[in-house]
Amino acid sequence: MSQKSNTSKRYTAEFKRDAVALALSSDKTVTEVARDLGVSPEGLRNWVKQAKIDRGEGPTGALTTAEREELARLRRKAREQEATIEVLGKVRFPL
Numbered sequence: 001m002s003q004k005s006n007t008s009k010r011y012t013a014e015f016k017r018d019a020v021a022l023a024l025s026s027d028k029t030v031t032e033v034a035r036d037l038g039v040s041p042e043g044l045r046n047w048v049k050q051a052k053i054d055r056g057e058g059p060t061g062a063l064t065t066a067e068r069e070e071l072a073r074l075r076r077k078a079r080e081q082e083a084t085i086e087v088l089g090k091v092r093f094p095l
Contacts, residue, residue, distance in 0.1 A: 011039070019044055020051045 011019075023033045023044055030048065034041040053062045063071065 009039075016047050017051075020047050023048050024051075 019033070019037055019039065022037070023030050026033050028036070030044050031041040034044040037044070049058070050065060052058050054064045054066075
């Protein structure tokens with residue numbers, strides 16, 4: 001009996017780029033291409049969707065990969081600053 005892992009596989013940007021190019025240029029369905037590559041069909045669909053967004057072919061308001069990374073960085077920075085402010089608010093400075 002096979003046992004599924006709870007951890008997801010990580011693929012290189014090059015592998016994803018090549019998989020997307022293959023999916024877009026192939027006569028096969030995304031599911032068939034995914035099966036051939038040994039990746040999740042839903043994962044490959046997401047990569048194709050994000051690649052289209054990055055090329056400006058996505059829906060209005062969809063974030064590009066660069067915008068997603070910047071948003072994540074800014075959110076991390078905001079959390080760090082909020083934690084610092086909270087700590088400083090608890091410290092009593094002598095006058």
